[in-house]
Amino acid sequence: QVQMVESGGGVVQPGRSLRLSCAASGFTFSRDAMHWVRQAPDKGLEWVAVISYDGSNKYYADSVKGRFTISRDTPQNTLYLQMNSLRAEDTAVYYCARGEPTRPYDAFDIWGQGTMVTVSP
């Protein structure tokens, strides 16, 4: 069935790095833009980054620009988020989401279950 499964979350000290993964299945991963969206504890949703279907275009929220890198391994149907220089304010549940095929940047139609990242000394 169609699903996305995130992994790689955990507890990390400020200034350190972490890489999140999102394994996609049940749809043609190579055709779709993919996003990362995060949600801090008891807060709203915050868009983080998007990568186009072919990896040629990447965009980031100002809050993570220069520190986070989104990438994809199409043969492995996997999306990544490399997070460097982590800060306490990066603590959140991180969701991967598929860009809706007809509106790849405006809507997110398939979501993973999320992986928790905690940045703490």
Add this chain to the structure above:
Amino acid sequence: QSVLTQPPSVSAAPGQKVTISCSGSSSNIGNNFVSWYQQLPGTAPKLLIYDNNKRPSGIPDRFSGSKSGTSATLGITGLQTGDEADYYCATWDSSLSAGVFGGGTKVTVL
């Protein structure tokens, strides 16, 4: 401070209707398409509306969306206890070259 502005909460009795507003600007809602999401407690968000007013397969027609200028609205009719959740609007911001969400609206069924 979210780029898109939503009311923090709305409420109504079962069977009634609620509307949730989402206000933005010409760089986001005014020139892009709006989507809406439902997030039940402890779960991932779920797409309710895309392209301003289209429903994905499986979403009941009690949920509707509209857009006018730089604002969008989500409507929920025949309110049910299972509709108690947080609702978010989202779109692309062409000036920021970034996705943007509203701050979220908590729907309470009285």
